[in-house]
Amino acid sequence: MSDSTPAATAAATAHATADGAAGPAGKGTREQAQDVLRELVGHPEAEFHDGQFEAIEALVDGGRRALVVQRTGWGKSAVYFVASLLLRRRGAGPTLIVSPLLALMRDQVAAAARAGVRAVAINSANQLDWNTVREQLAADEVDVLLVSPERLTNPAFRENQLPELIRRTGLLVIDEAHCISDWGHDFRPDYRRIADLITQLPDTVPVLATTATANSRVVHDIEEQLGKGVLTIRGALGRESLRLGVLNLPDSRERLGWLLTHLADLPGSGIIYTLTVSAAEDTARLLAEAGHEVLAYTGRTDPADRERAEQLLKDNQVKALVATSALGMGFDKPDLGFVVHLGAPSSPVAYYQQVGRAGRGAANADVLLLPGSEDRDIWQYFATASMPSEEKAAAVLTALAEAGGAVSTVALEARVDLRRTPLELLLKVLAVDGAVERVGGGWRSTGRPWHYDAERYGRIAEARVDEQDSMVIYQDTAGCRMEYITSVLDDETAHACGRCDNCAGRWFPADIAAKAADAASQTLRRAGVVLEPRLQWPSGMDRLGVGVKGKIKPEESVASGRVLARLTDLGWGGSLREAFAAGAPDRTVDPGMLQACVQVLREWGAADGRSPGWSGAGRPAAIVSVPSRSKPKLVDSLARGISGIGRIPYLGQLQLEHGGPTGGRGGNSAYRLAGVWDRLVVGPELGAALAGIEGQSVMLIDDLTDSRWTVTVAGRALRLAGAGSVLPLVLGQAG
Template sequence: MDGGTLAAQALEVLHLLTGDPQARFRPGQLEAIEALVVRRERVLVVQRTGWGKSAVYFIATRLLRERGGGPTLLISPLLALMRNQQEAAARAGIRAVSLNSSNRADWDDILAALRRDEVDVLLVSEMRLHNDAFREHYLPLVGDRAGLLVVDEVHCISDWGHDFRPHYRRIARFLDLLSPGTPVLGCTATANDRVVTDVQRQLGERLTTLRGPLDREGLSLQVIDLPDPADRLAWLAQNLPAIPGTGIVYCLTVRDTERVAGFLRDVGIDALAYSGVDDSDSRHDVEQRLLRNDVKVVVATSALGMGFDKPDLAFVIHYQMPGSPLAYYQQVGRAGRQLDRSLGVGLRGGEDTRIQDWFISTAFPTPEQADAVIAALDAADKPLSVPMIESQVNVRRSRLESMLVQLEVEGVVQRDGARWSRTLAPWRYPHERVAAVTAIRRAEQEVMRDYATTDRCRMEVLRVALDDSGAEPCGVCDNCGAPFGREPIDGSLRRRAREWLLGVQHVPIAPRKQWPRGLSDPSGGIPAGHRFEAGFALCSWGDPQWGEMVRAGKQVDGHFSDALVDGFVDMLVARGLAGPVTWITAVPSTRSGELVPSLAQRVAVRLARSYVGVLRKTRETEPQKTRENSAQQVRNLWGAFEVTGDLPDGPVLLIDDIVDSRWTFTVVAHTLRSAGSGPVYVAALAHAAGS
């Protein structure tokens, strides 16, 4: 079929897909479709968000199916955000179905439909390639006769990129299973030269790359230095009502999304928090409310990222700045795709570098951790579960699981159900690659500092950082003469923000109910009579004001200030922890000496309770912050505390300065209850989980 006929057919499908009989292809779209359908090439499309990558693969699917091709396999991390695309595909007569953990009841029907050739597009996440049932039952029905393979967000295949996902590495192997001549489409909006080169290497040498410009016409980029979180909250409260339309405020941590959204609601701005810890239904509800403009602003982590499509998004504001120009462009570029004017504001916080440094420093397991995992599997006479490995290796759960996936992709380990075993493949720690990627992350961090401090056009600087050869001044950023939000912050809003931060920082401390799996002693459930009662921490480690005072007292002064102790006591009273207790004690430490007992004694005086130091450390332990999983944390503490002397009657308040995993409180409370104490309530100055 000649190109003109194909172009006419493709345009007809575009009209159905968009519901717009006047729709026309954007530059590069028809070229990509022709490369896939006519020449059956492998194509890499690097185009800005909103260009219409989904139109390319849905139209190519329809045309390939009409020519006798098999179904399209679409691999994407964005299944929860593709519901609207499935609906658009249906308008064009394309039968797209998703196979994911939320629709298990439909899997048998989907399998039957695949066997009847009634599925045009099968959407799966990269995680599904790891699933034995999928590889055994579904993959043969698609892989052997795939009409098209689509890898959405293909930059995830590159560990040079900002969003590398180990499961994506399986895709390169899957390419070898495709029938010769099967077209392949890789799509991304965020890839610089380095990432593009790496993707080209993995998708194959004969790859057609279609790369467009990164300009965002009408997007006004701004950067404002506001180190104090209270100032940033007040700035948002003062400026959001003046911005027409709806938008997103991005934060680097889940805790900050909740804090910012809560403050905005408190000052009368309709705001919702959004992060990866929310369940799928909750996230979908927030997405739909934003799409319908039913909420002024969604305060989100990067979980509201790839695939979210709202052409009339009026603003994107960063409460903290990301450490990568790729990540920043992807997020801020969501604003104003179909608006004449939109706003992208970066609020530089005092904590930005500290948070970025944490992400960079924890991106890879240490050589010692990796070698220990390999050694544990080498020494085992049977496959080991993750908890069994944790009991032998000091590595946190998320890092261990990611490491095992990466090692499996490299053929070093293999999975048998929920257990892992070593293969005969040799392995050594990739020192050079880890060092190179870390160096790139540091360089990207410096690029973002330059972006924030430049006096040149911000859009031009950002495009140059992303290797866009067509970068030029935008004319609408703050440095091009269009500053926004520079008015002095209202003093009453600043005071209100400070009061809010002091009042909402209390962090619940929930009791543990099970000992970690993988241990022989202790093991199983923790009896209700040996658990601690629910408590609170005054703040999170590193929080403004209270958190800063905790850090100063612990690391600088060696003594907690009276103002901090007063705030701690106020929290105990407000949270109902002061009323039930008849006496107070402290978690003993061989390192911090009298720091925590002194705190507990001062609290006891203020609450008119007796302080009784009944706990003693029986041996030296490693600092809990160096123990990275639950099994290691409990093993470090088990048997390390004992009760000395008589226990007073009645409930006790057990005080520590920092709580993280909650295992110290769990083990000490178990020790007290086993010795005959009454209920054990717990409280700490700061919660360090995730900090």
């Protein structure tokens, strides 16, 4: 059961006595809380927002479990900081906050210190501080301890620190609580462990869950996991400071051209969100080359560089961070002036969460969405990537059961054909369900039966499709955009904002300067991505019948190569996605694509210290291609085209043995190598031709790569047949 009330009416359903328990100075809870709030914010006349004190009272006086769903900037952190200090004054132990992001933890610790709250964190970025933190906890010198949900799965932390923390915890806070829910836009398997943590707490320990992004389905799911007697305080989600708009432009050239034309006109500093890492990097490079102070911020960004970028944005030293969803929950810059999306997030919940970064402490902030035609394809990929497969789950459980003990993730890759990230995600799901457990040395089976809940995952998949459809409706609606987005989030107070482009007319210009459009075109035509060579064989290959291990011998390795583009790139990526789409016909290479490859070769030769055009000692003596079963015309025409333009002899293709490579894209490294091992060989005719150029460089041409094992094995075969360096040139790179 839950007592769900809007924030505006929460006071009517709270305790009848507004003064609460008397403190040591004779003050009631409200007066004590008011005093603490004013100390925290440094303002002698600060007052609580509707719902803040009601939540604090439920925690401090009632020892209850509460869920607070309030818009970004409402002051959820004030609730748990005030409650923490009041509970500490009454003799309670430290507050334990489960927080999902390092950036969020840094902000929370800094905010707590400014407010006089003794807060510390335990996470992967501060391992050198862990002993000090433990000493502070033992000395009762900590008011608030922040941990990541992943800490809860760490065997040493779970066995050595967690029991004592549970015994002493005065308040448990689950920040960004939508991560608990399968239905949340940023679900994390590790967050589901919190339900187990709650059951271990004494009934007298209050629990607070907070989020700004939860519809009714997510709210009900969180309430069930919090347990009985939950007080839910939901406030209005509409943000008066935000001015929403949507600008539909035909392609990436126009969207980037618009940014180049108008970025300087956007207020203050802000965030430009993209859907993929490569889009963020390409956009940041384009804007920086045009003189804009911007930085890329993605999952590939070094943690130290991320922290630096966050601080530069907070200090208004950059105009914008061009970011993926890696910069999302909890980033705190009250005066963030704008949020622009190059491509739409897959759900209104995710979109509202990201735009909520803007206008928290300012009267006005601009939010503009520039949707892309490729958005649905990207949504579909991410929607399926996080869903566990029954077949893969069964394979993991079988492998662990057969091992009879702990197996590392690396060793599991030689037993189950799953890449590292989805394998780790699946292991977490299985661990939360009790089928496996993380121990010293890796993972092991618990022996408990596990059932694949196909109905549940089917419902989640359907819900995500519905959310995607809602984002399309948001783009096309003629009504108020704020009213639509908040009504989809089940805000009963949703109403027309009077500020968005539909309510008040288009507030943003739509023109694109010719110079900006040309610059965008040049960026999109830019080709060439470095293809780093494999340096080491995967572990455990002997289990798959391949007798290699350790480092790849220099005399058997390929050189650094080039790819025309990644499939996720803004420019050539679109053409490559079409060429390699399921069911796409096999055609000869497009002349423009061929010329782009020639340009890649020119720049590649110059970058490697050779003269443009590959003249001199570094020029390849011959071209060899990898046989393609799906795109033979494409590969053959590319190889012959480069041969003709560069006047480099084309010796033909490698020979397929044993039916050719097995498996498809997406498998893990060990299985991908096993699938091509000894299946690409140098035939007699090609061998004779190679003998004539023994020791000289050979260019190896392929159509598509993701694991790089095809070019590695093919290059090894050429090296063993007498070729000197092997220079891979590939049209597309997946991922």
